[in-house]
Amino acid sequence: MKQLASLSANAVFCRWMYRFVFACNKYFVGAAIICLALSVETLQAGEHPQSKLLSAQAAVEIAVRDNPNLAQMQARYEALAEVPSQVGTLPDPMVSFNAMNFPTDTFDREQEAMTQTQIGFSQVFPFPGKLRLKEEAAEYDALAAGHTVEEVRLQLINNVKGKWWQLYYLDRALETVDINQNLLGQFISVAKTKYETGKGLQQDVLLAQLELSKLIDQKIQLQAIRRNQAIQINILMARPANEVVSLPNQVSKMMPKLVDEAVLYQLAEATRPRLKQLETQLNAAQSRLDLAKRDYYPDFTVGVTYGDRAGYNSLPGGDARSDFVSVMVGVKIPLYAGSKQSKAVSQKSYELQKNHYALLDEKNRVMATISTAVTDYHRAKKQLSLFGSGIVPQAQQTVESMLAGYQVSEVDFLNLVRSQMTLFNYELQYWKALSDAKQALARLEAAVGEESVYE
Numbered sequence: 001m002k003q004l005a006s007l008s009a010n011a012v013f014c015r016w017m018y019r020f021v022f023a024c025n026k027y028f029v030g031a032a033i034i035c036l037a038l039s040v041e042t043l044q045a046g047e048h049p050q051s052k053l054l055s056a057q058a059a060v061e062i063a064v065r066d067n068p069n070l071a072q073m074q075a076r077y078e079a080l081a082e083v084p085s086q087v088g089t090l091p092d093p094m095v096s097f098n099a100m101n102f103p104t105d106t107f108d109r110e111q112e113a114m115t116q117t118q119i120g121f122s123q124v125f126p127f128p129g130k131l132r133l134k135e136e137a138a139e140y141d142a143l144a145a146g147h148t149v150e151e152v153r154l155q156l157i158n159n160v161k162g163k164w165w166q167l168y169y170l171d172r173a174l175e176t177v178d179i180n181q182n183l184l185g186q187f188i189s190v191a192k193t194k195y196e197t198g199k200g201l202q203q204d205v206l207l208a209q210l211e212l213s214k215l216i217d218q219k220i221q222l223q224a225i226r227r228n229q230a231i232q233i234n235i236l237m238a239r240p241a242n243e244v245v246s247l248p249n250q251v252s253k254m255m256p257k258l259v260d261e262a263v264l265y266q267l268a269e270a271t272r273p274r275l276k277q278l279e280t281q282l283n284a285a286q287s288r289l290d291l292a293k294r295d296y297y298p299d300f301t302v303g304v305t306y307g308d309r310a311g312y313n314s315l316p317g318g319d320a321r322s323d324f325v326s327v328m329v330g331v332k333i334p335l336y337a338g339s340k341q342s343k344a345v346s347q348k349s350y351e352l353q354k355n356h357y358a359l360l361d362e363k364n365r366v367m368a369t370i371s372t373a374v375t376d377y378h379r380a381k382k383q384l385s386l387f388g389s390g391i392v393p394q395a396q397q398t399v400e401s402m403l404a405g406y407q408v409s410e411v412d413f414l415n416l417v418r419s420q421m422t423l424f425n426y427e428l429q430y431w432k433a434l435s436d437a438k439q440a441l442a443r444l445e446a447a448v449g450e451e452s453v454y455e
Helices: 002-023 025-037 056-066 068-080 130-196 202-236 261-271 273-294 341-407 413-448
Strands: 094-100 116-125 300-308 324-331
Touching: 056 068, 056 130, 068 130, 094 300, 116 324, 130 202, 130 273, 130 413, 202 413, 261 273, 261 341, 261 413, 273 341, 341 413
Parallel strands: none
Antiparallel strands: 094 116, 116 300, 300 324
16 A cells, blocks of 8 residues: 555656646756656556456466356266267167057957967167277267366466456556656646747647647557457456446566476476367267277077967867967178278278377477467567666657757757657557566466476
């Protein structure tokens, strides 16, 4: 709270100095230097209530909890997890009821000896090993779906963090635009005062107004981009698209040191869900190939039928007619193996190759993504350091020197405005480098499959 109070005091002080300076032109140089030295971060600290601010971690937690696409993938996994026991169980048996050899003239059960009512039971038995392979392939499918859930979660976190840091950059860019709009407004007042007293040129006023108009146009574009980014992060968090997204001003600028790139490759091979998913799909394809080869062997059908007869034998004093019992064994013959089973084996072999090459290709893509993210991170990290400790302070000193020169008419108004706009652009690049570095870290964590990518 003390820090926020101090930052707010600095902002108020800066605004007061602007009013005072341009009311008293001879103090312009000193006050401008003081205001330029204040960090952009201090001007709008505490603008939003803390309870309404959305941190990057909070955005990730909301998205993981509420995102419908992730929930869809989870439901798909749970559905596939119910499949293995279904395909690994014997086919349902068949129960049959038959009325055999009834005479059409009377339909009397006792008239003919062969008339009977039957009840039968039959069961198909696949060749040993087939059910196990079917269940195994379905288990691999379910396991692959589980890895897909984890992959979708990783990419969701990556997207949320990326959108969050883009929003953070846009907030800082808009703050920087506001500061420079205020400065150019003061420049215009000074130029008008000098022009009215015969010490300046009208073109100085027009030049400052032109630069101010450019800043207004840039602010309009940045506001539109920010709204679009807010819509996207709201959708990822399953919130209304037009809900206001307010971010904190203060964030950690720590740039951690990464582990060696070769270690990142090894971590990705061991933990990346996308690679695990493809490896599991490869195992499923192997099980289906083995199952296709088993189709050369026949399935069996075993059935039992009991026939009930009524009446008596025709001999004098004949006994009651005996009932019948029938047993049946059927064998499915792969008669068309050349055009059916052989083609199925060939098909599954190609599918296995496809999964093998897909895994190799994805490994290459993952390694490329890791290397690209590492390169982007190191580039942005170096730029952040360069702009923060070198270019921006140097640009501030340049503006300071220009102000001093302008006071004694040694520097024209055009160069003063240009130096201020140059400082403005460097401040934007500073915040862009911070955002790029954080986004690169998010991409790297998603590519490796875990957050332990730091030393």
